[in-house]
Amino acid sequence: MYINTEIAKDIFYVGVNDRITDKFENMIPLPYGVSYNSYLIVDEKVALIDTVEVSFGDVLIDKIAAELKGRTIDYLIINHMEPDHTGSLTMIRKLYPDMVIVGNKKTLEMVYGYYGIKDNVLEIAEGETLSLGKRTLKFHMTPMVHWPETMMTLETSENILFSGDAFGCFGTLDGGVLDTDMNLDKYWDEMYRYYANIVGKYGSPIQKALQKLSNVDFRLICSTHGPVWKENIAKTVGIYDRLSRYEGMEGVVIAYGSMYGNTEGMAEAVAQGLVQNGIKNVIMHNVSKSDPSVILRDIFKYKGLVLGSPTYCNDLHPEMSSLLQKIELRAVKKRDYAFFGSFSWAGISNKKLGEFGEKMKWRTCDLKIEEKMSLTFDNYRACILLGNKLAELVKSECEEDPSCH
């Protein structure tokens, strides 16, 4: 038996909290858990917007039953097909066999592909509407935010946006649902981490979606993960806007691999040089220790990036190779970049890190520092100089863009 939170008149939050799963998508740690958000609109017709991950289907069913009091669900609106939001579809359909599944052409292809369902479906397209009685839903296609079928649903009388993954974040909802009712401290960094890891590759589609909805004055934004945004809509949209333009804040991430501390010594010297020239946000990550999702979060957050690696088996340190693959996968743009390498008998890491910056088309400091065995005094000073130069690059860009502070 549940008592659901009513986020607007006759619109109920019926989502669930997952404090069990270790890794989202079997890759990304969930230290604060994650919520799978689902919303029920009880009008002359009843619409369920998205479902939840299959393990929590029974909770969703009980939450829905608490509001329906014997009525049926008329429509299931699928904004996003990924199984964390459609996993309970077949369970719900068994209970409500007359429920019509509403989605766009690509959604319905996936409904068939994943669940073998092709009857009782309604195909909708950009700008089409569906009346529930007092409330009307309008559909906006937002492909690649973050799958090709993704769309957003706007409730038009109050401008309540059901946004799918967009504007979402990791972190369970601990008692509250609306941002007005909770301390939001844990969510902001989790929003950066969610963005960088889940939708980071899709900056351009997110920009298109933001432009499409730019003239709507939202009352609420209801994402599929994290709080319902009411007081913090401008902040949330601002974070997504900035991240999807790949605009970093003033600060530098130093990610380094180091087996015996010699490459780490270079990283320390670069950090000194950054601080000497006024960079206060210096974030250091040992790639063998920091979780990649956290490193990516900070790379998306800050404008400057330094990568350092020893040579290992005539290649980069394996954890550094893995990080480069993750950065490239997300096509991270517009970074101010510096790099350094070390080796004991045959150096290759410095060359590879330089080539990586070229491939990513980053603005790169032209100082190439390669250390043989242990750090010499000259190389120590060169690393400080590298930090000085990168700091100047980052600060010069931030002078032109005051919003990066």
Ligand code: FEO
């Ligand atoms: Fe939360 Fe792209 O699914």
